Amino acid sequence: MIELRDVHKSFGKVEVLKGITASVAKSEVVCIIGPSGSGKSTILRCINGLESYDRGEISVEGARVDSNDRSIVAIRTRVSMVFQRFNLFPHRTALENVIEGPLYVKKEPREQAIARGRALLAQVGLADKAEVHPPKLSGGQQQRVAIARALAMQPKAILFDEPTSALDPELVGEVLSVMRKLADDGMTMVVVTHEMGFARDVADRVLFIDGGVIVEQGAAKSVLNQPQHPRTQDFLRRVLHPL
Amino acid sequence: MQKFFHDAVEFVPILLQGVWLTIVVTVGSLLLSTVLGLVWALMRVSGIGILVGLSAALINVIRGIPIIVLLFYIYFVMPDFGIALSALQAAVIGLGIAYSAYQAENFRAGIEAIDKGQIEAAQTIGMGWWLTMRRVVLPQAVRIILPPYGNIMIMMLKDSSQASTITVAELALQGKLIASSTFKNTSVFTLVALMYLTMSIPLILLVRHFENKANRK
Ligand SMILES: Nc1ncnc2c1ncn2[C@@H]1O[C@H](COP(=O)(O)OP(=O)(O)O)[C@@H](O)[C@H]1O
């Protein structure tokens, strides 16, 4: 349902994406791994139009992604995004964060949005935090609210950009288990992550990106357990055995 | 001292008429400058080249002209173009335009202080530019904008006295008229100063309240 064909993207003179071709099928979970600065975030940001791309084509359910066209709004309601730094609205409660999109973008009736918002907060284990403002929540709780906010748009797919990288280690698990449940329920997910355990257990496929190109891709277990390319081998060694 | 109180009883009722006009000019130009300033600021952050340039140029032109000249222009020159305004209208419009430049810079600073991640989060749930401004950026920017906004209010209260130059009988002019006809300069101008101070102090306290509130978050 998400297709990238020969996507190129430069920031100024620096070419960050050098021809990315990949696709994500419905209900598939794809993990993107790779060193810092390799272009992982840029790929996600191009998919939902936070960045424009220079060449190639990205489409979501057959609709071309063009960040400068009005159609991008419809695409964004179908492909939600979860950020490393949560980006919750600090001036609104957890529940208000979740119902903001349904209420003001989708124009759902208030009662219905609230009922669904509460159900979503319960789904991510935060039923009792509905009236709390994000700054008063832990990082793990904030990220789970952010996931609920993404789900509230009833997206066809969710993009996760290092959703656990800003969390204290003991809070990573609660976020990953919510994501794992989503995957089990059949959500289409693209996840940029350094959590190799999650990638191995949950991902259908893994893409290894380095220097703006896909160096290696394949079934999660084969890429992670028997990497073919020396750069993948080197990267995995450094991630799994940092000392 | 007794003489002063005696003068006070005599002059305060007349000066209060001036106070009333001072308040009308201040509140009127505050409203106008807020609306205009918000428009300039939103143009400035719109990301649309022509609007950005237009607003930057407007702000610089307005900032580069003394308020008193702007007032003269609106009151004495506009009639030549068929736009005749009362002195009060001209004062409100002139001060409103003059201060819209400062309002705009303050609003812009507040808007630009909001984390880019907030705007991206709004975009990813499908919000357009205006909805993002209204629901996400402006409510958070208010906290940053309010303390300087309060200071602008105080400056406007004092600068409303410039309306006297185009015959608006606000507090300062009213004082001058009484003083020149009674020669009781000390009593009259002390009263005028006290009246300005009485109006400023609540505003000063309001600014302090805004600052405390902004710092707490
Ligand atoms: N807005 C930007 N302007 C200029 N350079 C950028 C911008 N965003 C990212 N980059 C650069 O693009 C490269 C890839 O960035 P990114 O996609 O964030 O990498 P990753 O997520 O894999 O760490 C980096 O070298 C980064 O410095």
Ligand SMILES: [Mg+2]
């Ligand atoms: Mg990144």
